[in-house]
Amino acid sequence: MNLALTPYTPRQQWGLRPDAALSPDALRQMATGENEETARAELADLTETGRVIPTASAGQALGEARIFHALMHTYGRHRSTLTGGPYGIRALTPHTEDLVVRIAPSQLARWIDALAYRPDGHGVAGLRWAPHRSGTALVLADMTLVLDGIDETTWRAALAARSADHASLMPHWIPVIVDEAQQAAAQRDDLAGIADHLSATLRRIRLVDPLARNGHVHFFTTRHLGDLHLMEACEATPTVLPLWTSRSLPLALWPTGRTTDHAPADPHDAVLDLVTTVEPTAIPADASRGAQDRAALALCHLSGNRPEPALVRAADHALAVAARILADPAHAGLYAAGGWSGSCRSYPEGSVHGADPCIPPGAEQVTDLPDDELIRIGASTLADSSDNSRLVQAGQDELVHLLDWALAAATRPHARPDWTREKPLALLRSTQPLAGRDGTLELTASTTGVYRARLHNLKLAELAQEDDTVEWEREAAPSQSAAVLLAEHAAIEAAACLPFQREHRQQRLLLPDPVTDTPTIRTVIAGADYVLGFTTLASVLGRLRHRVETMYGSADGHWQTDSAAPDDPSDYPASLTAYISDWFALPSPRHGEEANTAAVDTTAYFRHLAAHRAAFDPFVTRYLAAADRLSGSRTFAERHMAGTAALRTTDLAALACQDVRPVRERLLRLVRSMPDDPDQLTAWYEDHLDQPS
Secondary structure (H helix, E strand, O other): OOOEOOOOOOOOEOOEOOOOEOOHHHHHHHHHOOOHHHHHHHHHOOOOOOOOOOOOOHHHHHHHHHHHHHHHHHHOOEOHHHHOOHHHEEEEEEOOOOEEEEEOHHHHHHHHHHHOOOOOOOOOOOOEEEEEOOEEEEEEOOEEEEEEOOOHHHHHHHHHHOOHHHOOOEEOOOOOOHHHHHHHHHHHHHHHHHHHHHHHHHOOHHHHOOOOOOOOEOEEEEEEOOEEEEEEOOOOOOEOOOHHHHOOOOHHHOOOOOOOOOOOOOHHHHHHHHHHHHOOOOOOOOOOOOHHHHHHHHHHHHOOOOOOHHHHHHHHHHHHHHHHHHOOHHHHHHHHHHOOHHHHOOOOOOOOOOOOOOOOOOHHHHOOOOHHHHHHHHHHHOOOOOOHHHHHHHHHHHHHHHHHHHHHHHOOOOOOOOOEEEOOOOEEEEEEEOOOOOOEEEEEEOOOOEEEEEEEOOOOHHHOOOOOOEEEEEEEOOOHHHHHHHHHHHHHHHOOOHHHOEOOOOOOEOOOOOOOOOOOHHHHHHOOOEEEOHHHHHHHHHHHHHHOOEEEOHHHOOEEEOOOOOOOOOEEEOEHHHHHHHHOOOOOOOOOOHHHHOOOOOHHHHHHHHHOOEEEOHHHHHHHHHHHOOOOOEEHHHHHHHHHHHHHOOOHHHHHOOOOOOOOHHHHHHHHOOOOOHHHHHHHHHHHHHOOO
16 A cells, blocks of 8 residues: 655645654544544555545435535535534545444535435435444435434434425335435436545545635536536635645545546557647658657657657656556546546646645655656656756656656546637637536647637626636646647646636635525634634735825725816725725725725625635724724824724724634734734834744
């Protein structure tokens, strides 16, 4: 069982030391939330080679997928800290033929709401329950999910407390009715293509904890070119990458599974077909070369390498390793989520994913060459180096690079966009209408390897000054063939990005959330992508004090237009709240909106914040509301003194209760110690940083 992170590559692993050898029980606890004793006991009985999480049988996986899908629909985007864990799951223990789940007791009613079948199609049709020695078993065809610790009395009481709409969640001896059977078949057909992926994600659900530590858990499904995909948007950026890939976790945490029906027979064929189709003149038609040699040349071109003998031999070796890797069911996860090109998209620094690419399966095999061969490969990429150790390292990195692209081409999804070639630039372009709304998804791939994924003609008011266009991704690939692979993968996310996209100037959501209830500080914070905390505010007040001499109050307008230029509709920040929002890229109200003349502690401003998924913590809210209530043009010092006075006359402990997140005593000390004199703000904050927690 390989539990060590590959030591020869410079790629960093999130939250783990690159040279760390992790114990199997520690890895399992990361994924399941089990305690050490349970994890160790389960691993002692686990016979599946090389993996710490057992793979569900086909029927079990499909049932788990349907349950997870129902939970995603009911919970939606939620704070794990408020639900006792993602989807209320404290921990789970997976077996091949069942899944034991420990949920927070407060979430039992919510689970019933999620799972009970209703005529509108929501819930899990055909789901039944039965008493179990460990609690209550939920049974569905060949699936068993045990709610650990929920005894029959507790379960029946929870069912009775729900409305009549939940009567379909019946004991196991009640047969499935006709309508349920039809709906169950529809649900199975809908999720069949990603059932293994959904099940594997549910069995590793605690891997989202680092992503959701200061935010939300958010999974949903979306269709692209007819295929269903699981999306993760825990950090308010939708990604189709699997959790284990996006976090660059060791292979021991990857799922085994069943390969897709469209898996290519050989990566040699896949690479050669891709390159000769996208760039017909890239590989010379040399009759003396066999298909295997031409495939190696194609992989060199795909990965941006010159066809030097050492690199061609390296490419041929990488293709052979890729063939062995793809034939192993343990690596079926390579096909999930649009193929391995998703990891290759992480290469550019500053890309959408923002992480280094995951080490591919087979990295140890592909680099297992004699040092003299590694030196020759390394010399082809580091021609100016005579340090053999550096050349060996460069050779290993280049072999992994070649393996990455071989796997990316071989796992290219079967459902692909249609590309057209535009002359004379030979630019490749693909366009398709967006499903369910106005707009067009456009992909381009240039001969220089630059690819773009853009949304056009969206007819959104927030894009009036941005040509009605959202550019989801623009990066450079090593070749036009590679650009096609990466653009096709980026398109999966681009088609689903609009609910998360913000315009650039005032950071307002392009599609604001509907606000139906009367929001409060608590509800606004609970739904926010980003909460401006008092400590963060304190870090900039000293600098802001020297940059802005006077400001207006909220009643005068947080954002104002230039009265001396009536033909210019542009607005600019005028209040302290507006300057702070602009500084931290928080959404601001527009001139003419109700919230633009409302204090930040009013319902009108709460509605604005809730619609754009942002928030101020209670202490920031109190400070800014008091500072902005001074009407007319006032100095920063005047507004600051009004804010500090409001905090001093407030019960800070009671104010802390308005936050859904825990408030530490250190924060209260910072609030209490805030100086009235603006000239002391910088020293005060720096002194606070030196204090023990």
